[in-house]
Amino acid sequence: MASTVYDKRVIFTSRHFKKEVLVKLNTQNTPVWIPLQITEKSTRTLILYFFLDDGSKTSSSLILTVPLHFSLSANVNDYTCEALLQDDRDGKELAKELKQSSDVRSFSVDVTHTPPSTYTVTDLKNPNVEYGKPLYGPSQASSELDFSLRDIQEGLRKLSIISSSTARNCLVPSLPLCVISNGIGHRVDLPVTISPNNTRQNNVLPCQSLIFLKDVETRATHLYTTEASKFTFPFQLRPVSDYELMVFQGCQTQDNCFLIKAVAVCSFRSYMTAQEVILLYGKACSHMSSMGAEEFANFVPITHLYRSKPILHFLNIYNNTNGIMYKYIKNFGGDPSSTLNRKLHGLFFSANIDPLTGRPPDVSYYGDQRIHIPVMFMINSDINLYFADFYCHYVNHHVTLVVTLKGSEADLFCSKRLMPLDPNFNVFLFRRPHALHAMVNSKITVEVFYTESINIVQMINSRCAFLTSVTQKGNAALKTAVGLPKRRDCKICNLKTNS
Incomplete structure (x- = not known):
């Protein structure tokens, strides 16, 4: 019987050095997006990086050029990497570990219910987190780092994902992409919404929230992003079901690369219809x-x-x-x-x-x-x-x-x-x-x-x-x-x- 877990080679590289890290991932039957938790030790900075994984043991290595942000270290040995949400740790345990290993702060969110079936995450704007740092360093021009997601979006238009029991925590980034992961083995089309990349004014990083919603029973995990103070899930939650919610607050520094400032965790049970x-x-x-x-x-x-x-x-x-x-x-x-x-x-x-x-x-x-x-x-x-x-x-x-x-x-x-x-x-x-x-x-x-x-x-x-x-x-x-x-x-x- 084939193994359901394999090692993904992640290589951190700089001008003169490189460092290889093996990350354990679940085998996939079709390409899915996986979030990697990258910690830069010297500044205790947390970054979430999303990559498209085809689940093949022979897939090419993931190569990340450091620094991942101009304010971070250029020393490859300062970086650690592991897969996020690839095990059975609950949100509170994971958030505790993140705060111990980095300078990520904690904040509180709430989930409100509008009967019969609408659920909204509120209090996403954390007043204790400071934003507004320039997007580019002193020696970098915006023209050199022009972010275009057109090619990625075009590829994702044709993509659909299947999540099996061995790939129950499949994720897809949703800025500006919507995310669906179905943990019960049904085929789901991946909706793609294209929004103008007009949020970066004066090269200032906008505050964003990455919202992970996990159905405890089916293990299906959904991911959304928003810059608003609240977010309403665009689908009906299963009634009388337990959900876990993890929210990361930060900003996108590169394509599919998010610098995290704070994390919030809560759990709730959906209402009866x-x-x-x-x-x-x-x-x-x-x-x-x-x-x-x-x-x-x-x-x-x-x-x-x-x-x-x-x-x-x-x-x-x-x-x-x-x-x-x-x-x-x-x-x-x-x-x-x-x-x-x-x-x-x-x-x-x-x-x-x-x-x-x-x-x-x-x-x-x-x-x-x-x-x-x-x-x-x-x-x-x-x-x-x-x-x-x-x-x-x-x-x-x-x-x-x-x-x-x-x-x-x-x-x-x-x-x-x-x-x-x-x-x-x-x-x-x-x-x-x-x-x-x-x-x-x-x-x-x-x-x-x-x-x-x-x-x-x-x-x-x-x-x-x-x-x-x-x-x-x-x-x-x-x-x-x-x-x-x-x-x-x-x-x-x-x-x-x-x-």
């Missing part, structure tokens, strides 16, 4: 069926939904907010792939009661005071009801239902992303028209996310709502601010489980 919400609903229904939850047998009546908070929370409402309990943005509790996370505002209430006593639990993990709101205030003819989430932490499984006022912004948001339920009858929580109570399924913990603020003082004064004391356990503030994510290894409530 409406289709995944439907699949999660099916899992919730299957779970209740396996517990013997048949029709009305496990439904119990409930007259109030309740919400527990610390006493200081209620005192603040009485004294500072004119009696209004304001809705807040949903945290990361429940499924981390929920499309509601950090997108929808509301108030959580619980319908969980003891089927024997008809009363809520005697303890609370969210505060020592509990407000009880009539169920008909939230479940009535003016609302729409949606299934949003199914999750567990340790033993009990929970479902999250969202209540919106018909025609509201929240209702429009949920109608495109969640699964609608009939508030008059469904398998979780329903209320018949004109009934003073609702019916809740006792085989599962039902939570209600109400998307409007409530004047609780007015309701208490009119005796529609009331407060009770309850024993508190745990850190209520932490659970509210951050939220407790679901167990990722539960095969009952996860669309994907960790192996």
